[in-house]
Amino acid sequence: MNIAVCSGSFDPVTYGHLDIITRGAKIFDKVIVAVLINAKKKSLFSVEERVDLLRQVTAEMDNVEVDSFDGLLIDYMKKRNAQVIIRGLRAVSDFEYEMQVASMNKKLNENVETFFMMTSHQYSYLSSSIVKEVASYKASVKDLVPPAVEQxxxxxxxG
Incomplete structure (x- = not known):
């Protein structure tokens, strides 16, 4: 079985994230969407809330599982018997950082491959940070996130 992991903070999950998850689920037998637990990062949503929202918005995808982890992604990959890391790229600026991370992951485990996917053009500007900023001004985010996330x-x- 070809298992891929799509990891991130997903604070919150956007249509850009779902674009990558949906397309990845068409390519790999199983996609694990893994929420990184990062105590150093100030998040709007708790890990549990992010996992719950991801489960809601991926419920129709039979080969997608949602989980959380802390520590190194490469250790989580081994624990889950996954071979591929899925990374979404919005712009050239993402590539340099992602290339460094992929190179380090390859050094840590030569059997794990990183699969880069360009996000669909309509989401190339979209990030969780932008969504949170727009929402903080009480502007509509309905075209940026699924209804459950908007709520x-x-x-x-x-509140």
Whole structure:
């Protein structure tokens, strides 16, 4: 079985993330969407909330599983018997950083491959940070995130 991991903070999950997850699920037997637990990073949503939102928005995808992890991705890959890391690229500026990370992961485990996917053009500007900023001004994010995420954002921003 060809198992791929798509990791990130997903704070919150956007249509750009879903674009990569959906397309990855068509290529690989199983895609594990793994939320990174990073205590140093200030997140709007808790890890549990992010996992829950991801489960809601990927519920129709039979070969997608949602999980969380801390530590090195390469260690998580070994634990889950995964061979491929899926990384989405929005612009050339993403590539330099992602190339460094992929090279280090290859050094740590030569059996793991990184699969880069260009995001669809309509999401090339989209990031979780931009979504949070737009939502903080009470502007509509309905074209940026799935309805469940929009509702969660509104609740966070107004609560």
């Amino acid at each position: 969660a954002l509104l609740a966070k921003m107004n």
